[in-house]
């Protein structure tokens with residue numbers, strides 16, 4: 001059996017964990033909203049049309065914040081279209097996804113859904129086809145208590161209390177040619193600065209997220225972050241990062257190594273933020289919002305075919321990746337990477353919540369179920385609260401097509417306020433178990449140890465409506481007497497150590 005070692009010390013802390021790293025994303029895209037969270041007429045719909053079966057899965061996922069309403073969608077969105085009486089709301093063409101948006105769900109409905117889901121909202125404003133004034137208006141509408149035109153309109157539309165949205169995205173992926181209103185880094189930096197300034201003047205309790213380059217691979221990457229931050233550094237709190245991975249060539253070891261790329265991406269963007277900080281002689285630190293991350297590739301071909309057949313539909317089945325077990329392993333590795341960068345990553349949103357590259361799937365008129373990737377996210381969000389500890393890992397390494405020195409075992413560890421420790425670990429070896437010795441030097445003894453494992457012999461196994469429990473975490477026996485733990489081949493492990 002392979003061997004690995006993990007050393008943890010309670011005084012070696014990376015950072016307190018911001019719970020918003022377990023965030024998610026609801027975009028007006030495909031079936032995320034319509035027939036996802038909202039389906040009036042469904043047997044499980046509540047009085048407002050929200051699916052209760054979906055709400056239950058969302059609540060169990062423990063999602064502290066949800067980004068809304070886009071994504072690419074937001075760059076053509078007029079938020080005023082989706083307020084007031086539903087029968088008067090216009091249907092609009094959404095150029096981002098070539099669909100028709102009925103505007104039945106807007107900020108009022110989404111705020112009500114968020115309350116039911118025990119979550120908060122991260123709201124993105126349109127800085128593609130619109131500008132700082134519109135961004136200021138929506139902050140006033142959402143957060144001002146009353147006595148002004150926009151806030152009184154909110155009250156007239158049924159919401160006496162402000163929505164009190166604390167976190168605001170300044171547009172979406174503004175360097176992408178696919179974006180409505182694409183901008184250069186300088187153009188975007190100027191607009192983001194003016195919008196953020198006016199939004200914060202309206203409500204000084206809010207935080208803002210500037211758009212980073214839309215991916216590590218973009219030709220604009222790096223230069224974009226540096227140039228735009230030079231323009232808006234003082235008025236923004238976070239820079240966004242977006243990252244998706246896929247396994248189109250069926251090279252699982254290489255796919256599972258791609259969390260190393262995420263680590264490099266995070267560290268590089270943090271370095272650029274600090275370079276701007278240095279250049280400006282600033283004392284303020286801008287942190288990171290990884291507000292789109294996931295596996296995304298299964299549905300690419302299907303989406304192209306669908307758009308050729310049926311443009312301008314509503315609730316089309318777009319980006320409906322069916323996730324398998326190896327995807328859950330990479331999601332676990334991405335969560336480990338986020339936790340190990342908890343000093344800089346303060347917000348992270350898996351993209352997206354329901355149906356669209358999502359942990360939760362639904363059938364219109366039918367059931368709702370958890371995909372494979374639901375489980376590592378749910379376990380991390382539930383147990384990964386507190387402080388992220390610095391894990392010293394000794395593990396064998398291997399090379400893949402795109403990565404060198406990939407550790408067989410990767411792990412993160414979290415200590416809660418009572419001194420209980422949770423270790424999240426992935427064994428990347430597809431064939432061999434690993435014996436993991438844990439040296440917990442300064443912790444003393446623990447009363448109980450629980451070891452939950454997510455594993456399937458077939459890395460391509462999926463959960464479906466008929467077989468929702470194919471890939472599910474299960475407990476394995478674990479001892480307290482100093483024996484090493486066994487991480488089964490190809491597994492996501494959650495090891496919980498409870499204090500005496």
Ligand code: AHR
Pocket residue numbers: 027070071072073172173242292351352
């Ligand atoms: O999450 C799907 C899409 O991916 C988002 O709309 C966009 O921001 C990104 O390119």
